[in-house]
Amino acid sequence: MTRSFSHEESAGYNRHTISYIRQAADCGLYDIRGMGAKRTVPSFDDLLFLTASASRYPLEGYRERCETKTVLGKRVAKNPVELEIPITIAGMSFGSLSANVKEALGRAATEMGTSTTTGDGGMTPEERESSKTLVYQCLPSRYGFNPDDLRKADAIEIVLGQGAKPGGGGMLLGQKVNARVAEMRTLPEGIDQRSACRHPDWTGPDDLRIKIEELREITDWRVPIYVKMGATRVRDDVKLAVKAGADVVVIDGMQGGTAATQQVFIEHTGIPTLAALPLAVQALEEMDACEDVQLIISGGIRSGGDVAKALALGADAVSIGQAILIALGCNHDTYLQNGQEFDATSDYEKLGTAPGYCHHCHTGLCPVGITTQDPVLEKRLTPEVGARRLRNYLQVLNMELTTLARACGKSNVHHLEKEDLVALTVEAAAMAKVPLAGTDWIPGRSST
Amino acid sequence: MDAVKQFDLAQLTVREVNQYLHHELSGSGAARVEILHPDGMHSIAAGLDADVAVDIMGHAGYFIAGMNKRASVTIHGNVGWSVAENIMSGVVRVKGHASESAAASGHGGLVVIEGNASSRCGISMKGCDIVVGGSVGHFSAFMAQAGTLLVCGDTGPNLGDSLYEAVIYVRCTMHCVGADSREEPLEAADEAEVARLLSAAGMEFSPREFKKVASARSLYHWNADVHQEY
Secondary structure (H helix, E strand, O other), rough: EEEEOOOOOOOOHHHHHHHHHHHHHHHHOOOOOOOOOOOOOOOOOEEEEEOOOOOOOOOOOOOOOOEEEEEOOOOOOOOEEOOOOEEEEOOEEEEOEHHHHHHHHHHHHHHHHHHHEOOOOOOOHHHHHHOOOEEEEOOOOOOOOOOHHHHHHHEEEEEEEOOOOOOOOOOEHHHHHHHHHHHOOOOOOOEEOOOOOOOOOOOHHHHHHHHHHHHHHHHHOOOOEEEEEEEEOOOHHHHHHHHEEEEEEEEEEOOOOOOEEEEHHHHHOOOHHHHHHHHHHHHHHHHOOOOEEEEEOOOOOOOHHHHHEEEEHHOOEEOOOHHHHHHHHHOOEEEOOOOOOEHHHHHHHHHHOOOOOOOOOHHOOOOOOOOOOOOOOOHHHOHHHHHHHHHHHHHHHHHHHHHHHHHOOOOEEHHHOOEEEEEHHHHHHHHOOOEEEEOOOOOOOOOO | OEEEEEEEEOOHHHHHHHHHHHHHHHHHOOEEEEOOOOOOOOOOOOOOOOOOOEEEEEOOOOOOOOOEEEEEEEOOEEEEOOOOOOOOEEEEEEOOOOOOOOOOOOOOOOEEEEEOOOOOOEEEEEEEEEEEEEEEEEOOOOOOOOEEEEOOOOOOOEOOOOOOOEEEEEOEEOOOOOOEEEEOOOHHHHHHHHHHHHHOOOOOOOOHEEEEEEEEOOOOOOOHHHHOOO
């Protein structure tokens, strides 16, 4: 057969690459966008549970109790964080999200007995009021960071980085810096806000230890201190965080989202969540710290199956950002306003995109009113509607989690273990350090 | 009822002293607290929120008077990193020298360093005033958003790099300014501001000796032509 080359696309210079080069040459600017990595990476989808049969017996799916309570920050804090479910809401700023959305997150988290988290820009009264358990982020920018809000927090999360942009600072483009956001961040209205990538008052892990002690002193050793990091050199980083005194370590895999950053960060930095989690667990085990320090994993957690797999691999809890936004209506073709459903597709078209493909959080022109400060657009998602949708979503995740745990014979979701998992691919087996399905083989481990 | 309460860190922990300052000071009648033998310890007088004078009698470590509100804290010696970090109000005075990141991300109040301050003095400041009697190191007032840094001596490289709305006054030699900061003419309002800060800090120089550095505001919006400077 003769092969035709007249319309054969180059693997190295496909239409996507040509478009990228052309745009760079046209504009002289790199791409900035929201959300997370779009490339395919090994993920929790590549793992399966070995549920019970003759060698294990299951718990009755609809009747037997399966405990989901989760306690975080038990090491030294007077008041550890006690949650009803091991599914938490990740830090997302007021500024990137509307005040309505922040309130919705707080309401839903409170109804489900879990925590929500502030973000770059400080704590809004709406989210404090609506959140029973609120984690206050201490970020390099220190926008809006103050001792009064610090003392109102139920936990403090020192952010060293996030999965979408480890090693990079935050970004909020001028169209989202309205008067309220500008005032909270002590910036001129309408400017492109750049956040620092390093903390202003400490640098290395030895300094971090002293910083953590300072925060404990200011809060009278009352609340736990988390340390959040993007997943890169996970084993070393977790050990340093534990040595610095973290009560909880949060590892954010490369699939984690952002409101805005350079595309090159999103797609080319960090390691997948699936690879990061076992490394973090290994670090805790090597330090004999699993009992004292809790581990939260985030980045690409979407379903109860993902949550169950994360717990089985050794996480104490998960944290979710992007999927929370999608539950609220991100990338939906309609929005609900005053009880009526409206078509949003033309607003997606104005952004040059369509429902299902949108990552234009950075523009502030979110068609469904989530990642916006525009007074017209933000009315497209009320706290009531958002909280209801999010509560439903979290409920489904929790039901799926307990369904899998019971099927594995566990009366507590925290009893899920690595032994319950196998991998579908060699890559996933190597990263998760569980056997390839149908074999006893874990790549990288010598066979016994 | 003692007007002056004294603590000895050779006998007590920083935590015990801070607990007193946070919870027992109010209503105790003490208007001044003296802390002896700080000996390089960290986080002394962190998180204060009271109208009280605190004197730390010697050299102290990192994060002294961090996140201060209302209190007037004087360190009779040198301090380590990040003295008065995130100060909200009140006054923090260092009689000696300060290490890196003095008054980092300070939102309000006044920080006086009578000696020199190391690099990144006033980094990320958000509205506080800082007066340094001596010189400051490199990248001072980096990404400073609001407030005033007044330096009576010299400044190291990259002063005010990526400056927002904070203003810097320098009396002696400026090594070089950082990206997007520039020297501007000293006007009458600036002289009045310098005089105010010098008076508040108890320093005697002529305001006319100072140069002004402020943001050129060229990095406030994305600009392909500034290349790596963004």
